[in-house]
Amino acid sequence: MQTERQREIIEAAIHLIHHKGIQGLTIKNLAQAIGVTEPAVYRHFENKIQILIAILDVFRGNTANIFEQEQFRQVSALEKITHLFNEHFSTFTTNPALASVVFSEEIFKNEPLLLDKIMSVMSGNMAILRDIIQEGQANEEIRNDVPAEHLSWMLMGTLRLYIKNWQLQQHTMNLKSEGKKLIHSLSRILLP
Amino acid sequence: MQTERQREIIEAAIHLIHHKGIQGLTIKNLAQAIGVTEPAVYRHFENKIQILIAILDVFRGNTANIFEQEQFRQVSALEKITHLFNEHFSTFTTNPALASVVFSEEIFKNEPLLLDKIMSVMSGNMAILRDIIQEGQANEEIRNDVPAEHLSWMLMGTLRLYIKNWQLQQHTMNLKSEGKKLIHSLSRILLP
DNA sequence: TGGATGTTAGTTAGTATGAACTAACTTTGA
DNA sequence: TCAAAGTTAGTTCATACTAACTAACATCCA
Structure with missing residues (x-):
């Protein structure tokens, strides 16, 4: 504790x-x-590395949970994905500092222990997203002509770059409302 | 010189x-x-910053040129985009070290001069990509139901995340051949 | 109940290391 | 021969971390 x-x-x-x-x-x-x-x-x-580890745990607690909780909601796959994105934009709007840490693997490049940790969170999140997409594909709710793997790269990549851009612009754009429009476009793309 | x-x-x-x-x-x-x-x-x-500036110039020379040269080729928009992606995957396969620098804005976060420079290259590239997409939309070659802006976020974000993942995996996957499959999916998504 | 003992969280004053950079001198090659 | 490119031997500064000590509080038991 x-x-x-x-x-x-x-x-x-x-x-x-x-x-x-x-x-x-x-x-x-x-x-x-x-x-x-x-x-x-x-x-x-004890030392500086322990502080960085603790930061990563905050990250896991915030971001990874968004993914895990979504997974089991009783809604359509597309709704899950939309909600997932909105949750991210909300979280980062409320706590912009977190975004700086979450998407900067460079920060942890030195310590292998930390890099391992951040990579396992990342690939865990990716796997959940892919599963949601696959579920949507099985229900014919999401297009089937493109592998779920590729669609999850696309979604996650877009999310990350969009947030990174918001950071580089020093949060001058409204991430939540602009994000909503982006999400709208992305769901359109996912349709069969 | x-x-x-x-x-x-x-x-x-x-x-x-x-x-x-x-x-x-x-x-x-x-x-x-x-x-x-x-x-x-x-x-x-003269000092360390000048070295970092020189690195950024190499980056501009390599990456930005891929975008600029593409812009004026006499082929369809989709072919331009496909070629653009393949060029990136080739460049980074040949020179993996470059990728580490290109997609790590964190590196330059301290010096405002450097951050400015990398941001101008980035937004320049984005603008070119958006223009290509708009051209494709005008020709009814690319779907029109989603703004070009959002499609360019999507393409660029996917590209970046895919390459970052390849880096984190220490280049164990074949970026060029796996990338080709990803490009195939992405062009499918762009179709009307 | 109140002194003995221990704990928590802080202080000042340091160490060791490694960073960027410099002054002054030497080597080298067209 | 002389300028370009190297060397040795430093400076200064910042960093992570430690040693030694202390004030304030908590706990225990005769």
Whole structure:
């Protein structure tokens, strides 16, 4: 279980990455952000890697759950996919800093442990999306002339690039409402 | 114009980023890679940022040109897009290190100058792709029920994620041949 | 109940390492 | 012969992390 301070540190770390990139995530900056001295941080985390691991767990908790929960809802495949996308746009609108971390595998490229973790979350999400598409194809709700695998690359790729662009534009566009239009186009493409 | 040594340094820098991430790009590693001592590097580049700028120029030269050259070929829009994708897969298969740099905006997040540069290349490429799609829509060669803007997000996003995945899998899959199948599915989706 | 003991979360003052970069000198090749 | 390209030996600064200590609080038991 996490203490209040640990949660505070993780939140500050995510914000640091968001605003200054991974190179801005230093223990000094982190300590400053929560208003203590550097060594105090080490009372709450053994080392910096443990902080990054904790960030990844927040990521898993937020993003992966969006996928997992969708999987078992009793609605059509297309509705699942639409809802999935909307949930993502909502989450990132509420917590833009999270998006910076989620789609930046580069951040974790150094530590193999971290890279493994982020890759397993990613491929898990992809598998769920593919299953939903396959289910839709079986119901003749989604086009069958293209492999589910390729459709899931397409959906996930579009989602990621769209969010990355929103980030690079410093959130000037309305991700939720513009996203709705994009989702509309994507579902049209999925139809048989 | 660039000297032989400068080209050698840039190539080594791209390889370092590829293998060790941006944090692996140090003057020390760079010097070691080309077989000289650290200060010798400064005979060829004023500072580290100039090296990163030079890397971005290589990127512009390789990737942006793929887009620009495509624009004016006398073939159908769909053929242009197919060719565009194949060219990318070829380029990155030949020079995998380049892909690491091209799709990692994080690397340049610190220096606003560099971020500006990479963003202008990106949005330029997107604009060209959108124009090609619009041309195809005008010819009734590409579906008209979805805005060209959204189709270009889709294509570019799919391309990027597919290549990123290939990277994360350490190039174990055959990007060129697997890519061909993906392209086939994507062109099917674009049809009216 | 209140002193002894332990714990939590912080401090100041450091270490070791590695980064970018520089000054001053030497080698080398057209 | 002299400029280009290299060297050695440094500087300065930032980083992750540690040692030693302390104030405030919690717990235990005679």
